[in-house]
Amino acid sequence: MTALTLPRRGHTTLARREARRFYGFVSPWLIGFVLFSAGPIVAAIVISFMDWNLLRSPEWVGLANYRRMFGDPEFWESIGNTFQYGVGSVALGVTFTFLLALLLNQPLRFQGLFRTVMYLPSVVSGLATALLWLNILHPDYGLINKLLAMAGIEGPGWLASQEWAIPALVLMSVWGAGNTMVIYLAGLQGIPKTLYEAAEIDGAGWWRRFWSVTVPMMSPVIFFNVVTGFIASLQGYVLILVMTEGGPGNATMVLGLYIYRNAFVYFDMGYAATLSWAMFAIVIAVTLVQFRLARHWVHYEFK
Amino acid sequence: MDRNLPDLNRLQLNRRRMLALAVAAAAVPVLGACAGDTRKQKQAAAPVKSGVPTLDPNRPGNETWPFEEAEALNNSLTWPKTDVADPASKVSITVAMTSDVIAEVRNTQFDFFFKKRHPNIEVKREISPSIDDFLTKYMAQAAGGVLPDVMYNHYSWTQNFIANNVLHPLDDYVSKTPSFDMDDLPVKALGYFQRDGKLYGLPTDMAPKLLFFNGDLFDKAGIKHPDESWTVEKMMDTARKLTSGSGAEKVYGFSPMPIPAPDLSPLFLMPYGGRFLNADESAVLITEPAAAKAMGMWLDLLLKDKAVPSLAELQLLEKVEPFKTGHAAMHINGAWLMTELSKQKAFKWGATHVPKGPAGRFTPAVGSALVMPASSQNKDAAWIYMHEFLSSTGQQFRRISAPARQSAWEPNAEALGIPQDVAKLVKEVLADYASTDGVMKLPANKKVVNTAKPIWERAMLGKTDLESALREIADKVTPLLAENKIA
Numbered sequence: 089m090t091a092l093t094l095p096r097r098g099h100t101t102l103a104r105r106e107a108r109r110f111y112g113f114v115s116p117w118l119i120g121f122v123l124f125s126a127g128p129i130v131a132a133i134v135i136s137f138m139d140w141n142l143l144r145s146p147e148w149v150g151l152a153n154y155r156r157m158f159g160d161p162e163f164w165e166s167i168g169n170t171f172q173y174g175v176g177s178v179a180l181g182v183t184f185t186f187l188l189a190l191l192l193n194q195p196l197r198f199q200g201l202f203r204t205v206m207y208l209p210s211v212v213s214g215l216a217t218a219l220l221w222l223n224i225l226h227p228d229y230g231l232i233n234k235l236l237a238m239a240g241i242e243g244p245g246w247l248a249s250q251e252w253a254i255p256a257l258v259l260m261s262v263w264g265a266g267n268t269m270v271i272y273l274a275g276l277q278g279i280p281k282t283l284y285e286a287a288e289i290d291g292a293g294w295w296r297r298f299w300s301v302t303v304p305m306m307s308p309v310i311f312f313n314v315v316t317g318f319i320a321s322l323q324g325y326v327l328i329l330v331m332t333e334g335g336p337g338n339a340t341m342v343l344g345l346y347i348y349r350n351a352f353v354y355f356d357m358g359y360a361a362t363l364s365w366a367m368f369a370i371v372i373a374v375t376l377v378q379f380r381l382a383r384h385w386v387h388y389e390f391k
Numbered sequence: 392m393d394r395n396l397p398d399l400n401r402l403q404l405n406r407r408r409m410l411a412l413a414v415a416a417a418a419v420p421v422l423g424a425c426a427g428d429t430r431k432q433k434q435a436a437a438p439v440k441s442g443v444p445t446l447d448p449n450r451p452g453n454e455t456w457p458f459e460e461a462e463a464l465n466n467s468l469t470w471p472k473t474d475v476a477d478p479a480s481k482v483s484i485t486v487a488m489t490s491d492v493i494a495e496v497r498n499t500q501f502d503f504f505f506k507k508r509h510p511n512i513e514v515k516r517e518i519s520p521s522i523d524d525f526l527t528k529y530m531a532q533a534a535g536g537v538l539p540d541v542m543y544n545h546y547s548w549t550q551n552f553i554a555n556n557v558l559h560p561l562d563d564y565v566s567k568t569p570s571f572d573m574d575d576l577p578v579k580a581l582g583y584f585q586r587d588g589k590l591y592g593l594p595t596d597m598a599p600k601l602l603f604f605n606g607d608l609f610d611k612a613g614i615k616h617p618d619e620s621w622t623v624e625k626m627m628d629t630a631r632k633l634t635s636g637s638g639a640e641k642v643y644g645f646s647p648m649p650i651p652a653p654d655l656s657p658l659f660l661m662p663y664g665g666r667f668l669n670a671d672e673s674a675v676l677i678t679e680p681a682a683a684k685a686m687g688m689w690l691d692l693l694l695k696d697k698a699v700p701s702l703a704e705l706q707l708l709e710k711v712e713p714f715k716t717g718h719a720a721m722h723i724n725g726a727w728l729m730t731e732l733s734k735q736k737a738f739k740w741g742a743t744h745v746p747k748g749p750a751g752r753f754t755p756a757v758g759s760a761l762v763m764p765a766s767s768q769n770k771d772a773a774w775i776y777m778h779e780f781l782s783s784t785g786q787q788f789r790r791i792s793a794p795a796r797q798s799a800w801e802p803n804a805e806a807l808g809i810p811q812d813v814a815k816l817v818k819e820v821l822a823d824y825a826s827t828d829g830v831m832k833l834p835a836n837k838k839v840v841n842t843a844k845p846i847w848e849r850a851m852l853g854k855t856d857l858e859s860a861l862r863e864i865a866d867k868v869t870p871l872l873a874e875n876k877i878a
Contacts, residue, residue, distance in 0.1 A: 141555070142530045142531065142533055142534040143530070143533050143534070143551070143552065143555035143557055144555050144556075161867075162842075222706075226706070226707070227703055227706060227707055228638055228639055228707050229639070245702075245703040245706065246706075247706055248701075248702045248703035248705070248706040249703070249852075250849070250852060250854065334845070335702075335844075335845060335848055336702050336845070336848045336849075336852060337845045337846070337848040337849040337852060337854065338845040341845075349841065352523075352527050353523075353837055353841070354837060354838055355530050
């Protein structure tokens with residue numbers, strides 16, 4: 089009997105051609121990542137151990153920047169503000185956009201138009217969004233306070249109030265959540281119709297079908313939006329920079345803005361790099377906690 | 392069939408629908424932009440590159456600055472000479488400035504005629520419309536060891552550059568230029584650019600802060616206009632009397648509320664013998680009785696009399712200075728405000744000396760300079776450019792509203808429609824008492840301001856009392872001042 093010898097994987101012409109194509113296709117991303125992401129990430133680690141103001145050579149200071157960070161009251165204040173903003177914007181954004189997606193999933197006339205309208209804020213530029221919301225939140229003629237006044241409620245000063253500035257920014261964060269809504273819509277359309285039919289045959293009403301079919305089937309999508317939304321809100325600062333510059337009285341000084349200020353206003357690059365690594369550690373820690381908690385509420389149909 | 396069940400055929404977002412949605416969404420801002428303000432489009436009729444109109448290289452000019460006018464003015468002026476020789480062969484210098492679109496046209500015309508006078512010096516301009524972007528860009532370039540030959544400098548940056556050995560001293564070049572008239576510059580305002588007896592920057596523009604007033608509001612209330620005899624107390628009393636109305640219609644007696652800004656001391660504390668920081672910016676003095684008294688007077692004017700805009704009211708005003716819209720009777724600002732006020736017809740305005748206090752009258756002289764980085768490879772050519780740009784002739788050609796050259800004030804004021812009496816007042820103030828004393832200029836100045844401001848804002852919101860706020864400012868600012876110890 090003649091033994092049949094198969095060529096080893098990677099040694100055939102086809103395998104080599106496939107490998108060349110694979111590396112050809114991934115190389116733009118790989119080169120970009122190494123040059124523009126991995127390089128700066130490694131540099132940031134090194135810089136975090138240095139005192140560097142850009143004008144003179146960096147000076148090695150060991151853990152001094154890290155010690156300074158732990159004793160810096162503004163750092164802790166910014167962490168508190170960041171979590172207030174993050175929890176608020178994720179809770180409101182995830183809930184609101186999920187409800188919106190449920191509504192837009194209904195077979196209605198002009199459904200495409202409604203979806204377009206709801207998605208539109210996502211394509212508006214950040215600066216335009218900031219200017220729009222400065223008007224909506226205006227204490228005197230802003231839309232929100234006008235509506236509150238119609239209900240006999242005197243609206244707060246919003247961005248000029250230490251207590252209401254973060255809630256105002258949380259409200260604003262929902263404005264551009266069109267992408268989240270699109271992800272929910274895709275998820276809703278992926279729920280097998282047979283599950284609803286079976287539930288209906290079992291006598292399940294609207295609420296039971298929602299709670300026992302829609303929510304568990306959507307839980308991986310909700311989880312995805314919670315994780316990515318929280319990471320984005322922990323890092324976000326641009327709109328806050330434009331709208332409040334961290335005020336009043338540091339009430340909206342979030343960690344991203346504090347890093348920006350140290351890097352590009354004070355040019356204290358060592359400390360800014362240290363704060364950036366603190367932000368990275370926080371993002372990793374929060375994400376790990378979310379993954380751990382996800383075991384208790386996220387349902388995967390196929391494992 | 393249950394209406395809640397998803398109808399997959401109808402709801403599926405196929406590729407065509409997604410494309411249609413994306414096109415519709417993308418079209419909205421484009422259409423919106425097309426329907427915008429056409430006035431701006433008319434102003435910038437020429438093709439625009441990076442915000443600056445693309446000008447004819449052989450006849451640079453536009454509606455605001457016609458080439459013919461620039462050429463006639465250039466020919467009518469006598470350009471100064473220096474003993475520094477022109478380069479024997481072609482050299483190229485880079486000039487980095489922050490400039491708006493309108494001023495940049497004039498600067499381009501300056502370069503055009505400069506090159507005619509100095510054919511061996513090629514000038515490359517680098518422009519940043521935003522002052523913050525400018526600093527970020529050139530700090531990054533400094534880290535890479537590449538800086539322009541001539542560079543704009545805000546008064547609050549220069550000491551940091553000097554401390555880090557980035558700049559080349561200009562004294563030798565000034566001495567090689569007999570016609571460089573130092574007496575024509577506001578000598579008391581040069582402190583921003585000097586260190587250890589050396590001069591590292593020469594001012595392009597320099598102006599004192601003045602007390603501006605809305606003459607219509609004073610006349611309506613039957614109150615005499617402010618003048619040189621006014622004290623801070625009289626200004627505050629009058630501010631109380633002139634405050635009226637509410638909401639968007641409110642008129643404030645004075646604007647803005649003093650905050651821990653770099654010139655807080657000369658404007659609001661030194662008239663009472665107080666200071667925010669000591670003279671060498673190494674200690675906080677704001678908790679001392681004289682400074683605390685002055686800060687308390689202003690806090691009362693805000694919280695008790697509501698005669699200055701609060702933080703909430705500033706948001707109401709969309710951060711537009713109420714004096715400029717006729718909603719404040721008095722306002723302290725730099726003399727450069729005259730240009731803007733001269734163009735408006737909404738109200739009658741005037742300007743006078745800032746009020747005096749028991750310890751005297753003080754005002755900051757603030758402005759910007761041109762500096763020469765030590766890394767420049769063409770220092771002689773850079774000096775020839777700086778010399779002409781900063782000369783009285785250069786400042787008259789550029790028609791700037793607050794020229795550092797005192798001899799350029801009257802001709803520029805006349806050309807810009809600024810009343811001559813105000814121009815004379817500015818020169819008088821610059822010669823008499825405007826100075827750099829008390830203005831924060833050392834490296835920690837931004838950190839000091841950004842640390843103190845939120846604490847003071849809490850006092851302005853009534854969340855903390857005066858004494859606690861000032862003590863907290865002192866506690867938090869003191870450690871930052873170590874950065875001001877320059878070797």
